[in-house]
Amino acid sequence: MCRLAAVTSSEYVSPMEPVLALETMKEGHDGSGLGLTLKDLGGEFEKLKQYPILSGICSSKGMEVLEAYMKKVGFKLKHQWSPKVKPRRGIEAREFYFARAYEYPASYKHKSLAEKEDLLLETRLALRRMGEADQSIFVFSFYPDVITLKEVGDPLETAEFFGLDKDSLKAKVILAQGRQNTNYAIYLYACHPFFIQGYCTMTNGENTAFVPIREFLMSRGFPGYIGYNSDSEVFTHILHYTIRQLKFPLHYYKDVITPLKDTEIEQRRDREALRLIKQSLRPLCIDGPNMVIGFIPDGTCFMVQDSKKLRPGVVGGHKGKYGLMSEECGLDSLIPKRDRSKDIFPMKYDMVIVTPEAKEVKVWNQLQGQA
């Protein structure tokens, strides 16, 4: 089972904090990998917030292809960050790990965010296609103010391998996941967190409804709904589809993945809409066991459970800093000084929502349709 550690804060925090939280949960994961997504970046990226950052790994041959392609599309390199790699036993270093901030092509300077997002997605997918067969290029995200790092190995050692303990790289929202997807082949594209156009999730569990969900998403005609090297990637895409494409408010994500029973729907004020959603989005219903942690473009973080089998999950902290964890020991590591009596263990009807800058945490109850 994956172990998950997320932090959302009003101050910039080091990615080592959630990684050390993962370390406390070590008994529960097999130490086979680390995935990190950082949003709202500090350090050297603090002043580069409007520039899209391409995160990935490539070989020297892949780097040539990548640079040529980015040039051809019209992206200009603005800033580059690479981890200061320290060799660690058991971690096979690849040639280039990078997070590169680009200026948009001149023709896109005045275009809308949605158009820019589409260009960024197209570019990432093109690079993925170019480097996937020979594994010369891996690209995990291409979006403003977001960096993603992934590698195979023990999470703490991998973080040290990346030199994150010494680096100034910081962020206000960090999602960290401590395992490669061991139900499938170990492969970088199968590692959480998954990211698409500002939406990001990581999942604890297994998705028994994976195939119908994947088929439904892939048939939506949206180019970004590909990959699915892990069954958990669909959770990110369902979030993106629900919020960005269908323009539903965030808490309807819960109504989509775990629809209420008809008798329960009757209690909700928006019952007519819920009935239609339940019918039209029937293939996106999950059957668990799953706990999903994620963020959306405005920096809101959330935790949500499936309706039946419930994987562990806890949210706690104080105003200005909250942790969203798969185990409480992780929360103790991240925020030891907190009122533990206020820790939240979401149950089947709950969606825990932490507002941007960790100002407020609220539990939205699906039965009542309100927080």
Place this chain on the structure above:
Amino acid sequence: MEPASRAGIGLRHNHSLTIKEFPYIIHWRDDRCKRCGSCTAVCPVQAIVPSVRVQRVVSSEGAAPSPIAKRRVVHVVEQVADMERYCTGCSVCALVCPNEAIMPEFNPQNKFLHYKNKGGDGYKRGGRRNDPSISTLDRIKFTRISMLTDPALDAGRHEFRVRTYLGRILPPEQLPLKVENGNTLMVDKSETFIPPVREIYPIMIGSMSVGALSPPMWEGLAMGVAYLNEVEKMPVVMCSGEGGMPPRLLRSRFLKYFVIQIASGYFGWDEIIHALPEMVEDPAAIEIKYGQGAKPGDGGLLMAQKVLKLIAGIRGVPMYVDLASPPTHQTKYSIEEAVAKMIQSMSMAWGFRVPVYPKISGTKTARAVLNNLARNPYAAALSIDGEDGGTGAAYNVSMDKMGHPIASNLRECYLDLVRQGKQNELPLIAAGGVGKKGNLAANAAALIMLGASAVSIGKYIMQAAADCLGDEYNRCNLCNTGKCPRGITTQDPKLYRRLDSAKIAERVVEVFKSADVELKKIFAPMGRSTELPIGMSDGLSIDDKAMADRLEISYAC
């Protein structure tokens, strides 16, 4: 040279058939038979007759054995060697025999079909395809079992929602929703037509008409369906078949549990249209029959002897005339215009409150039909009836050789919808051989996981609820003659009074309740409970590589 038989010099048996040509051979035991005559009286086809024979009989009377042999005339039961009165193997003779003295036995060497064409007409019968081999559906196994990586559900304790939708479902992108107060979705009714959608149980009772079925049989099914809905809260629906519905039922609140069928003969629709203003409930749906899996391209036929007063009244026809529905709807020239118009007309009759869908027989052209329906926003579903479906009357050649198996037909249609992103918009109803070997829940689950939203049963429910004697060895299959020995497919009161509609209703309820338990037993270990696992093809395997490739599921052996 003149044949010997014509010259009157013997060999008169040479053009007669031996009993070995017949599909069933009667085994009658002289020593057990008490000559009560029950078997010969009950035989629906008079394949056995009481007869006399001169025989050498040895008997002994008195205290000491003193055998005496005499030639005597004895009473026997004989099987007739007449193809018009062939033994159908129904075994009603055995059922009524008090001494277990008689039993027909299947004869695999029979040459029945070589001879069953007297007068130049092909063999007609009821039932389903005579193929006792294991069907594709029965070869499918459920192999994705939740083991350690995710916990299985408990079929006995967890909540399951075994329900599906009948009706056109709007794509999410077209839902008429607007955000209120920044956080609540409300329906904007002025924007889009929201098609009617029914939540139903995923196993439906398929179209069998009043007329094809006897009054107690139809009534028993209907009572069972009503009980399942009202008492068990299982929203099982049943299709009327072509031939209308009892007038009181049309005007009752129970109408909502019925799908009314309109077929090419439009039988019963005069009564239905007249009842429209007096209906207190809408029907569950309207099914437009374009084809039937058992006899693709053939119309319906209700023979004159079954058109009694009640049937004639419901159908709006004179008594005792053959009621043939044409193979096609005579007014339909192309699917683009005519079928679309018919769907719209039927929708309009009920104010667009009732789902309207067509039913076709399994065919290679199903995808063409499907694609037309996918573009028609009023089409509520597509029902595809595969070659193993049953019928009350058809030519044997149609039943045995025409049609398409349901598994691959359904699967290719579903995958076609997936390619268009419409797999959740147009529900597919699969039929034809569901429960052929008794595995109702397993067959239904297999079809659902191949992509069906619901399945439809006919022959199975007749066998399970009313002890229909028919099987795939051509047993009985007399539905077309009106001589059904169980009283299921007859209008002869002497025969149908053998049936007790309350017992049938009770069995219908038992069948659905047990299928529900078994469906949960299939879905629970696969970790599915909240929604029906439609298209969850990764859960399926089959032991044949070619079949696996065709169905796009895995091969397991």
